[in-house]
Amino acid sequence: MRVTVWGCRGSLASPGPETVRYGGNTSCLEIRLSDDSLVVLDAGTGIRPLGVALAGEHLPRIDILLTHLHIDHLEGLGFFGPLWDPNAEIHVWGPASPTRSLEERIGMYLSPPLFPIHLREIPSHPIFHDVPPDEWRVGPATVKADFINHPGPTVGFRVLDEDRTLAYIPDHEPALGVDDLATASPEWVSGTGVAWGVDVLFHDAQYTQDEYDVRVGWGHSSTEHAVTFARLAKVRRYVMFHHDPQHSDEQLDRILAYARELWGEDGDSIEMAHEGLRVEV
Amino acid sequence: MPESPRTRSLVLILAKDLASRLATPVFVVDHEGMLLYFNEAAEPVLGRSYAEAGDLGAEEWATMFEPRDLDGNLLPLQDIPLGIALLKHKPAHRTLTIRAGDGVRRRLAITAFPLFAHRDEFVGAVAVFWEQDREGRG
Numbered sequence: 001m002r003v004t005v006w007g008c009r010g011s012l013a014s015p016g017p018e019t020v021r022y023g024g025n026t027s028c029l030e031i032r033l034s035d036d037s038l039v040v041l042d043a044g045t046g047i048r049p050l051g052v053a054l055a056g057e058h059l060p061r062i063d064i065l066l067t068h069l070h071i072d073h074l075e076g077l078g079f080f081g082p083l084w085d086p087n088a089e090i091h092v093w094g095p096a097s098p099t100r101s102l103e104e105r106i107g108m109y110l111s112p113p114l115f116p117i118h119l120r121e122i123p124s125h126p127i128f129h130d131v132p133p134d135e136w137r138v139g140p141a142t143v144k145a146d147f148i149n150h151p152g153p154t155v156g157f158r159v160l161d162e163d164r165t166l167a168y169i170p171d172h173e174p175a176l177g178v179d180d181l182a183t184a185s186p187e188w189v190s191g192t193g194v195a196w197g198v199d200v201l202f203h204d205a206q207y208t209q210d211e212y213d214v215r216v217g218w219g220h221s222s223t224e225h226a227v228t229f230a231r232l233a234k235v236r237r238y239v240m241f242h243h244d245p246q247h248s249d250e251q252l253d254r255i256l257a258y259a260r261e262l263w264g265e266d267g268d269s270i271e272m273a274h275e276g277l278r279v280e281v
Numbered sequence: 282m283p284e285s286p287r288t289r290s291l292v293l294i295l296a297k298d299l300a301s302r303l304a305t306p307v308f309v310v311d312h313e314g315m316l317l318y319f320n321e322a323a324e325p326v327l328g329r330s331y332a333e334a335g336d337l338g339a340e341e342w343a344t345m346f347e348p349r350d351l352d353g354n355l356l357p358l359q360d361i362p363l364g365i366a367l368l369k370h371k372p373a374h375r376t377l378t379i380r381a382g383d384g385v386r387r388r389l390a391i392t393a394f395p396l397f398a399h400r401d402e403f404v405g406a407v408a409v410f411w412e413q414d415r416e417g418r419g
Contacts, residue, residue: 098399133399146288146291147291147398148291149291149295176295178294186288187287187288188297189294190291190294192288193288196288
């Protein structure tokens with residue numbers, strides 16, 4: 001699998017001179033599977049430039065996997081070029097709520113007054129799938145979705161392709177629900193079923209510990225919690241993701257240096273996501 | 282890749298966490314009725330600690346406390362609130378007596394309800410209970 005980061009900012013797009021190195025677009029990853037088919041993880045504002053980059057490439061099918069429908073993970077969907085191509089076959093996967101299907105929920109955003117065009121008028125007529133409880137196939141890959149700890153229905157994804165695994169949990173508060181994350185049994189920690197032993201984990205690292213302490217229950221991780229979770233789940237490589245919109249490039253540099261201290265030996269196994277980052281899984 | 286651990290439903294993780302933070306006695310079981318947790322507030326009422334309870338299946342926890350109705354008749358699993366939540370997936374409430382682990386028979390008001398992660402995904406059940414005096418006061 002080849003992964004490209006098109007957006008790694010959390011909560012709100014934050015372009016500007018202070019975020020130019022890590023980027024201001026919200027969550028979006030491009031995955032090219034072993035047969036070169038395309039899977040897109042989340043539809044934050046980063047999906048717009050991805051759509052631009054895909055112009056002229058005739059893909060038989062695109063699968064978009066949405067972890068949840070908070071606006072920073074959905075706001076780019078209507079600006080994804082292939083969505084407006086009547087010949088494109090687009091499948092959108094994501095969590096239903098207890099009372100509404102994924103399609104109904106997305107239709108609440110892709111319709112007036114929040115969006116000028118109604119979902120049913122979009123030329124590609126995307127096909128919506130509530131994430132199933134069991135694994136499913138996307139091209140050569142096997143995908144698994146587990147509900148994880150974040151306000152509202154939210155899943156993390158695990159993608160397996162040719163014995164290589166990637167986990168994507170951009171919004172996650174694993175510390176909520178356990179007394180001490182560092183000593184908790186993995187079976188009682190949200191997200192371990194997705195992240196366990198993967199080659200590469202993209203995971204929430206939105207807050208410093210001081211920021212987290214006044215935002216408990218908001219659904220995100222401190223640097224300490226993120227590193228502890230990655231260690232607990234025995235991941236081989238951890239990419240810090242979902243940067244707070246208030247964090248400048250310089251702050252993110254400092255957070256990464258601290259995270260590497262926490263990680264200990266083999267500090268190169270942890271890095272900070274930035275737009276344009278390519279990861280070979 | 283290291284062998285994957287068994288992982289619990291997020292609903293059970295959060296139910297257990299909520300119970301651990303409450304001063305009201307709470308008892309949590311999974312979809313098969315296996316005891317997952319009872320909180321510190323439940324320990325003096327049940328007359329035993331969670332740590333010493335061990336793995337208990339539904340038939341075990343339903344009989345070890347000898348639940349009886351207020352006329353003294355033994356109650357089977359399907360007639361106690363947590364059994365109803367577990368077997369029929371319905372909420373239930375009842376006042377009954379148990380013989381706790383310390384040998385004392387106590388009168389409890391119990392409310393139990395099923396946990397559904399999704400409309401068709403039953404993941405467990407919770408019982409909340411209160412010790413009452415002989416006049417039924419909580």
